[in-house]
Amino acid sequence: MNRDIFQAIADPTRRAIIALIALQAMTPNAIAENFHTTRQAVSKHLRILTECELVTQEHRGREIYYSLEIDKMKEIDEWLEQYRKIWETRYEQLDTLLTELKQKEKQERKI
Amino acid sequence: MKPAEASLPSETDVLVQRSFDAPAKLVWRAYMEPDLMRRWCGSTPGWSMPVCEMDMRVGGQYRWRWRSDENGQEFGFTGEVLEVVPHAKIVHTQIFDPGDLGVSMGGEPSIVTVTFQEADGMTNVATLIKYASKTDRDEAFATGMTEGMEMNYKRLDEELAVMKTRAPVV
Numbered sequence: 493m494n495r496d497i498f499q500a501i502a503d504p505t506r507r508a509i510i511a512l513i514a515l516q517a518m519t520p521n522a523i524a525e526n527f528h529t530t531r532q533a534v535s536k537h538l539r540i541l542t543e544c545e546l547v548t549q550e551h552r553g554r555e556i557y558y559s560l561e562i563d564k565m566k567e568i569d570e571w572l573e574q575y576r577k578i579w580e581t582r583y584e585q586l587d588t589l590l591t592e593l594k595q596k597e598k599q600e601r602k603i
Numbered sequence: 604m605k606p607a608e609a610s611l612p613s614e615t616d617v618l619v620q621r622s623f624d625a626p627a628k629l630v631w632r633a634y635m636e637p638d639l640m641r642r643w644c645g646s647t648p649g650w651s652m653p654v655c656e657m658d659m660r661v662g663g664q665y666r667w668r669w670r671s672d673e674n675g676q677e678f679g680f681t682g683e684v685l686e687v688v689p690h691a692k693i694v695h696t697q698i699f700d701p702g703d704l705g706v707s708m709g710g711e712p713s714i715v716t717v718t719f720q721e722a723d724g725m726t727n728v729a730t731l732i733k734y735a736s737k738t739d740r741d742e743a744f745a746t747g748m749t750e751g752m753e754m755n756y757k758r759l760d761e762e763l764a765v766m767k768t769r770a771p772v773v
Contacts, residue, residue, distance in 0.1 A: 499614065499737070501611060502611070502613055502614040502737075572609045572610070572611070573609075575609050575617070575619075576606070576607055576608065576609035576619070579607045579609065579619050579621070579730075580606050580607040580621070581647065582643055582644060582647070583604075583607055583621050583623075583643075584604075585642070585643040585644075585646050585647075586623065586630075586633055586643040587604055587623065587624070588643075589633055589639060589642045589643050590623055590624065590625035590629055590630065590633065591624075591625075593625070593629045593632065593633070593639075594625055594629065597629075
């Protein structure tokens with residue numbers, strides 16, 4: 493598990509940036525147009541995302557395009573998915589218990 | 604039921620949400636009464652729950668402990684109740700007790716807030732776990748808890764797959 497990934501996705505602006513560049517590679521200017529923050533702030537977020545290896549840079553002419561490293565995102569997904577499964581298994585047992593409790597209540601009302 | 608959702612709302616938090624087809628007062632009981640709690644938290648295949656003590660009043664303590672059928676290894680959670688709003692909310696501290704799984708974790712307790720919201724006879728349960736630090740949170744998942752249980756969930760997945768082929772899903 494790469495701990496840095498969690499720092500990358502902890503910030504709401506960074507999550508929004510991730511969502512944007514998941515669709516297509518974008519320049520910092522194009523990304524900044526989608527936010528009310530300064531271009532500098534967006535650059536700072538991009539630097540953190542780059543350091544966490546969640547995004548990669550590609551030079552095209554004078555422009556730098558940022559794109560998402562899908563495989564890195566999958567690491568987070570897998571990690572959360574494992575955690576989610578543990579809860580879901582418990583919750584399925586809770587479903588069974590609740591069905592039973594509801595039936596019991598019904599029977600008691602009849603009596 | 605729609606499966607549970609897990610997300611990371613901030614650096615130190617984990618949020619798990621799930622809806623249940625029952626009124627809040629029944630779901631509440633399943634969280635408050637040790638005998639009922641044991642039924643859904645202590646029936647994971649491969650694990651027994653030898654300790655399930657709960658005094659769910661403000662200032663009260665709880666102690667949950669699980670034991671592996673396979674090798675007898677144990678781990679658990681303990682904590683203190685901070686806030687109780689009947690049928691709506693419970694807040695408690697939580698400290699991971701590594702038992703003999705051999706994994707030590709940060710000593711600072713996490714804060715667990717469980718909220719129950721009823722609508723149209725369904726109850727949404729949101730569990731927010733706030734760790735003392737980001738490091739604590741990341742470690743909590745990287746270590747014992749998930750590792751120790753993963754094997755068993757795999758086994759459960761297999762069992763569930765078998766059950767699904769045998770019986771129609773109700």
